[in-house]
Each structure stands twice: as C-alpha cells, then as structure tokens.
Amino acid sequence: MDPATVETRLTTVLGAWAAGSVVLGGVLAARPATRAFGRQTAGWGAVDGVIAAAGARNRRRRGPTDPARLRRVLLVNAGLDVGYLVAGAALLRGDRWRGDGAAVLVQGAFLLALDGTAAAALRPTAG
Template sequence: MASAKSVTGTVVRRLTRWGTASVLVGGALALVPRTRAFGVQTLMWGAIDAGLAAFTRRQQTVPKKRMLRRILLVNAALDVGYVATGAHLAARTPSFGGRLGAADARGHGLAIVIQGAALFVIDLTAARRL
C-alpha cells in the first residue's frame, strides 16, 4: 500500500497531464467547425482538471489515507455519472429547445464520456493503491 502523500502526488501529476493535453487537443479541435462541440467540451474539462490539480498542489496538508480513499471512490462514482450523462447526450441528441444541433450534442456527449472515463481510471487506480 502506498502512502496518502505519494498517491496524492501521483493523482496531481496525472490530472495535470490529462488536463493539459485536454486543453491543447480541445483547443485545436474547437477551431475546426466539424469538431467544435467536442473541442470546446474537451477544452473546458481540461481547464477544470488542470485548475483542480494546481489547487491541490498548493495545499499544505494531505488527507489521511482513509479520507483520501473515500474522496477518490466518491469521485469515481461521479465519473460513472459523467459517462452515463455523456452517453445519453450523444445517443439521444437532445436539442435543448433548439439551442443545440444533433451533431453538436453528439460531440459534447462523446467528449464528456471520454473525460469521465479518463477521470474514472485516474480515481479508481489511485484508490486501489491505497
């Protein structure tokens, strides 16, 4: 079993890398009309992930193992919800009162599925290390 400090460090590094890659790839894809929705959604998730990693890196204390494991497992459960929500959006393509086209709904939904799945892997892997 790893220490809470080493697991937190690993999660922060992985979240930083994932967030940075998401911002870069999402930003590039957002410039292309055909992939704009996917790119914008990816860019936004990446910015939030990178921000959370930066905030966590600045914290002076690390939660105890038990609390950190609980946080990671709750996050993993939320990640499953993100994947389900993204899948629903991609499959059902709701228009939200005409504000969203089917292709954009699919793009946003698929981006949410990918982000949720990646975060699930990061969270669950870290929880298992504890």
Template sequence: MVTRLALLVCSLASILTLQAQPAETPATYTARRATLDQRGMLVLGSWAAATIGVSGARYFATEGKEKYFHQMNVGWGVVNLALAGTSFLAARRPPTETSRPELVKAQLRTENLYLLNAGLDVAYVATGFYLKERAKSRSSATRHDQLRGYGESLLLQGGFLLAFDGVLYVAHHRHGQHHLYPLLSRLQVGPGYAALVLPIR
C-alpha cells in the same frame, strides 16, 4: 478514443509502484500518502494540459460535432487543471495528522473521496450516452452536432476520470493495508519472527 484511454490507464497503473518498501513509522506512512496524492495530481494536471492544448487547437480547425467535442474538452481541461493544481499544493503542506486515530480518519476520508468521485464519473459517462442518444431525435443539424459532440466529450473525460479515481482508490487502499494498518496492530509477523508491539500513543 479507446486507444487513448488504454494508454492512460497503463500510465496510471505506475502510481501503484509506490508500495515497494514497508513504512515503519506514522511519519513515513504520511509522507508516502502525500507522494501518492502528488503523483496523482501530476497525472491529472498533465491530462488537463494536454486536453486544453490539443482541443484548443482543434477547436479552430474543425466543424460540426467535432468542434463541440473540442469545446467541451477545453472546459473540462480548465476545471481539471485548477483542481489538480490546488490539490497538488495541498498535498505539499506539512501533515496535520499526528495520532493513529487521526491517521485512520485521514486514510478513510481519502478512500471515500475517490469512491465518491468514481460514482460521479459513472454519472458523467451515463450522461454522455444520454446526450448521444438524444442527438438522434434532434431535427436541427446544429443541435444534433452539439449534443453528439458534448456527449462524446463526456464519454472521453468521464472515462478517463473513472480510470483515474479507480486507480488512485486502489493505490491508497493498498497503501493503507500495507503501511498504516500494520502500525495499528499489536502483533507483527514476518519471515522467521513474531513480535508483540505496544504503541506508545
């Protein structure tokens, strides 16, 4: 489980490579923000599809806590796939933000959303530990296996989502720092020059 999470975190880090080129206009900034969202939803959708495929097959080939582990994974996969699909389509729509204040609001709204999600992910992981601990006190073997399997699934899915939301928060935060906030500044400084910029709206 730890190896899977490590590989997924490494692949998520590739999202951050979007920051290579500076944005010069609000339209360019908005397009790149949408690209970040689309890449993130592709990662989430791929994880969800892989979860459904692997755990869907393993559910019929396992017994005990593993069966419940894969059962819970399939449920998570269906929900994540639906969220990824709708969010991906939403990111493809033409942007509605046109003014600089609207761009800032959208930027902060996106960052806050991923922070909120990260808080929920921590709760999922904590619940996973709780279920595993509670399983120890169950006298019924079936109930023990169920709680343990569900707990391990919550640890895996919550751990992935925590890494996912954390990486996307950092990606969007850096994108705003490097591309949006310079658009709002009246003074731009670069190698060998300083320029006073007067926004026209």
C-alpha cells in the same frame, strides 16, 4: 504504495491530462467538424487543471492528505465519474449534442480510471 506517492501521482497525472485536454480541445474547437468535442474537452481540461493545482498547493501547505479521507473522496468522485459516463452516453443519442457527449465520455472514462486506480492503491491492508 506510499499514500503520499499516490497523492503526488494523482495530481501530476491529472495536471498533465488537464494541460493536454486544454491544448487538444483548443485545436479541435477551431474546426467546425470537431468544435463541440473540442470545446467540451478544453472546458473539462480547465476544471481539471484547477483541481490538480489546488491539490498540489494544499499538499505543499498542509502535507499529505489523510489516506482514508483521500480514498473516500476518490470513491465519491468515481461515483460522479459513472454519472458523467451516463450523461455522455445520453448526449450521444441526438445529433446536436453528439460531439459534447463523446467528449464527456472520454473525460468521464479517464477520470473513473484515475480515481479508481488511486482509490485501489489506498485500500487499507489487512494485518
């Protein structure tokens, strides 16, 4: 796949995920039983939205990111995503942070899939 297409899809999908996370998180945060999960989800969505918007803005201003550089960034992000999964799992152990932990696991899993898929699409081809 063309690297510019990969980058465009990456920011588009992240932006859509961010919007959905903010909306769903807001709804869930209004209910006592799902408040922690909702608050955490909305917070992650807000940050993801800023990242997606900045990526789209930079692409419009400067053109596509160098594919090798973008792949390196995505691989570093994938490592961070694994850390989010570990942190989310640790938060699940206690009753107080269980909702937060579940939300961190959902966000981390999505981001790992997104970053990993985009990095794989940017893998250099032999030849």
